[in-house]
Amino acid sequence: MIAVDVRNLCKTYRVFRKQEGLWPSIKGLFHREHQPVHAVAGVSFQIERGEMVAFLGPNGAGKTTTLKLLAGLIYPTSGVATVLGYVPWQREIAYRRRFALVMGQKNQLWWDLPAQESFRLHKEIYRIDPTDFERRLDELTTLLEVKKLVGQPVRELSLGERMRMELIAALLHRPDVLLLDEPTIGLDVVSQRKVQDFLKQYQQEQRLTVLLTSHYMKDVQALCQRAIIINEGEIKHDGPLAQIVDRFSKFKVIELQFAGESLPGELDRFGEVFDVSFPRAKIRVPRNQVPEILSALLSAFPLEDVGVHDRPLEEAIAEMFTSTRATAPEPAAAVIP
Amino acid sequence: MLASAQTSWFILRTCISERLTYRADFAFATLVRFLPIVTQVFLWSAVYAGNETQRLNGYTYRNMVAYALLVMVGRAFSSMPGLAAGIARDVRDGTIKKYLTQPVDMLAYLFWARVAHKLVYYVVATGPFVLVFYLCRGYFEQTPDLITIAAFAYALALAFLIGFLMECLIGFISFWFLEVSSLIFIFMMINYFLSGHMVPLDWLPGLFQRWPAVQEIARQTMTCLPFQYLAYVPASILLGKLQGHDLAWQLAVGTGWVVLLLAANRLVFNRGVRRYSAFGG
Ligand SMILES: Nc1ncnc2c1ncn2[C@@H]1O[C@H](COP(=O)(O)OP(=O)(O)O)[C@@H](O)[C@H]1O
Ligand SMILES: [Mg+2]
Numbered sequence: 001m002i003a004v005d006v007r008n009l010c011k012t013y014r015v016f017r018k019q020e021g022l023w024p025s026i027k028g029l030f031h032r033e034h035q036p037v038h039a040v041a042g043v044s045f046q047i048e049r050g051e052m053v054a055f056l057g058p059n060g061a062g063k064t065t066t067l068k069l070l071a072g073l074i075y076p077t078s079g080v081a082t083v084l085g086y087v088p089w090q091r092e093i094a095y096r097r098r099f100a101l102v103m104g105q106k107n108q109l110w111w112d113l114p115a116q117e118s119f120r121l122h123k124e125i126y127r128i129d130p131t132d133f134e135r136r137l138d139e140l141t142t143l144l145e146v147k148k149l150v151g152q153p154v155r156e157l158s159l160g161e162r163m164r165m166e167l168i169a170a171l172l173h174r175p176d177v178l179l180l181d182e183p184t185i186g187l188d189v190v191s192q193r194k195v196q197d198f199l200k201q202y203q204q205e206q207r208l209t210v211l212l213t214s215h216y217m218k219d220v221q222a223l224c225q226r227a228i229i230i231n232e233g234e235i236k237h238d239g240p241l242a243q244i245v246d247r248f249s250k251f252k253v254i255e256l257q258f259a260g261e262s263l264p265g266e267l268d269r270f271g272e273v274f275d276v277s278f279p280r281a282k283i284r285v286p287r288n289q290v291p292e293i294l295s296a297l298l299s300a301f302p303l304e305d306v307g308v309h310d311r312p313l314e315e316a317i318a319e320m321f322t323s324t325r326a327t328a329p330e331p332a333a334a335v336i337p
Numbered sequence: 338m339l340a341s342a343q344t345s346w347f348i349l350r351t352c353i354s355e356r357l358t359y360r361a362d363f364a365f366a367t368l369v370r371f372l373p374i375v376t377q378v379f380l381w382s383a384v385y386a387g388n389e390t391q392r393l394n395g396y397t398y399r400n401m402v403a404y405a406l407l408v409m410v411g412r413a414f415s416s417m418p419g420l421a422a423g424i425a426r427d428v429r430d431g432t433i434k435k436y437l438t439q440p441v442d443m444l445a446y447l448f449w450a451r452v453a454h455k456l457v458y459y460v461v462a463t464g465p466f467v468l469v470f471y472l473c474r475g476y477f478e479q480t481p482d483l484i485t486i487a488a489f490a491y492a493l494a495l496a497f498l499i500g501f502l503m504e505c506l507i508g509f510i511s512f513w514f515l516e517v518s519s520l521i522f523i524f525m526m527i528n529y530f531l532s533g534h535m536v537p538l539d540w541l542p543g544l545f546q547r548w549p550a551v552q553e554i555a556r557q558t559m560t561c562l563p564f565q566y567l568a569y570v571p572a573s574i575l576l577g578k579l580q581g582h583d584l585a586w587q588l589a590v591g592t593g594w595v596v597l598l599l600a601a602n603r604l605v606f607n608r609g610v611r612r613y614s615a616f617g618g
Contacts, residue, residue, distance in 0.1 A: 013616070013617050014616075039617075065617075068617075071434075071438055072437070072438065073434060073437055073438065073614065074614045074615070074617055075611070075614045075615055089614065091437060093440045096438060096439060096440040097440050099438075100438075101434070101438050103431075103434070108435045108439070110351065110355060112355050112358045112359075113351065113354060113355050113358070117351055117354060118351075120347065120351070121347055121348065121351045122439075124343060124344045124347035124348075125344060125347075125439055125440060125441050126439075126440060127344075153358070
């Protein structure tokens with residue numbers, strides 16, 4: 001059964017051009033020139049009930065705009081979408097009871113009150129059955145390990161703890177569809193992991209339909225089988241995540257911390273060196289050569305610490321798009337399978 | 338219906354506990370609001386130069402002080418500190434999303450939040466109010482009868498509703514213009530004059546004494562505007578200046594304003610959300 005059905009969705013913003021100089025800005029008071037920004041330009045996809053899909057793309061690709069459309073916060077310029085059979089931007093109360101939107105830092109929790117009180121208010125607003133509520137609250141706070149913190153004013157919580165409380169607030173009413181915009185942005189590694197583990201477990205148990213945007217490769221890899229890649233408002237890829245990782249991440253980054261007095265020379269025979277600040281340096285190397293290069297590095301230099309990282313997916317994708325646009329005659333052809 | 342009453346009650350409760358987190362600041366602000374009454378007493382005693390029997394536009398010195406005290410009561414119901422600015426902030430920083438994605442009605446939510454705000458205020462302010470009125474009991478000429486008291490209570494409810502709805506309306510204008518602080522300022526200025534906060538409203542037409550036609554129009558207009566319900570109407574009811582047919586008429590017009598403002602709020606909110614949604618949320 002299809003939970004989210006998006007067909008040819010377009011959202012064009014009008015941005016007003018700032019006028020330079022006195023006379024043009026006076027004229028601008030009466031007649032402002034604007035130009036269109038095609039934030040979402042003909043997007044179509046379907047998501048099955050119980051599927052968890054990652055929505056990826058560089059900054060400004062149109063991810064947040066798409067989520068806002070699906071949450072009914074904005075009207076499309078053209079196209080149609082239904083979520084659970086509802087047209088989101090009609091904002092029917094029945095629809096509002098069945099989905100939740102979590103947008104990064106924008107909190108639905110009361111800042112000065114303990115999260116518990118916000119939760120109780122949600123219980124009333126969403127008319128959650130009292131015993132059901134207690135059980136779910138207990139379950140969610142246990143899973144997210146914030147049981148002890150629910151009585152503390154939200155403003156005293158760390159970003160990571162607050163985000164976990166936001167997730168609880170979003171899930172208490174047992175939504176069928178969850179829209180997550182950058183759920184782990186700005187979180188420390190521990191919180192990131194907790195949120196990931198939680199989402200994975202919870203989503204599988206509840207057969208929740210989730211659409212999540214993120215630019216942490218780790219999030220996406222840990223959580224989703226399928227990814228939709230969007231750039232400049234258009235879908236560039238929609239398919240299994242495995243394909244994307246191979247396709248877009250041909251390189252890895254080796255991060256080195258040297259033990260010596262100064263940076264050794266001739267580093268660049270191992271790969272492309274960037275972001276050097278002694279005693280640290282990063283080298284970009286082809287994925288398939290990581291083991292050889294790593295052992296060569298270890299034997300060549302005295303090292304304090306070594307790390308191998310995936311490049312941020314967003315960065316990889318962005319680079320991919322700029323390079324295809326610069327070289328290939330048909331930019332999309334290289335990406336769409 | 339019952340379920341919705343329960344939701345309202347919960348919104349109310351949550352807002353009350355939120356207000357209470359700042360109780361020290363709140364108690365202080367409440368007490369500071371009593372200071373102007375002292376200056377008022379001095380001001381009017383200077384104006385009347387201690388002449389107890391002199392009348393200015395039909396008000397004796399004691400009438401004036403009583404009026405000032407009652408205006409303070411009216412404004413305890415009608416003033417809505419931070420309401421419009423708060424709505425504008427919610428629109429600007431995106432908090433408004435909460436009201437558009439959760440199954441709540443923003444206006445009802447704001448209403449219960451404001452009721453909570455006021456209730457907490459009354460708890461803190463009732464003591465000082467009783468004390469001030471006790472000390473100033475000499476300024477009141479007659480004890481009001483039951484009908485007057487009932488009408489006064491109704492007028493205070495109107496003061497609250499009209500004050501609330503007018504500020505919300507201004508707040509919702511932020512859907513069009515993100516910055517509404519100058520609008521709020523203009524509104525407060527107009528409010529200061531036309532609510533009878535500065536001087537009793539029936540003094541103002543006197544400004545146009547030289548042009549009787551204008552004076553009559555000004556008088557007629559002022560008795561139709563909603564601003565008078567924020568301070569002047571409740572005060573003049575308790576002073577016995579509004580009675581019988583006139584009283585009933587004023588209260589009916591006030592009720593009409595509540596209905597009209599409510600409809601206007603609904604309309605502006607729906608339009609505003611539509612515009613907000615078109616522009617990108
Ligand atoms: N309210 C708005 N008004 C005008 N332009 C906007 C608005 N919101 C987003 N945009 C523009 O639309 C494009 C897509 O933005 P967004 O959906 O936020 O991207 P993403 O979330 O993928 O980073 C960007 O170019 C952005 O500048
Ligand atoms: Mg975004």
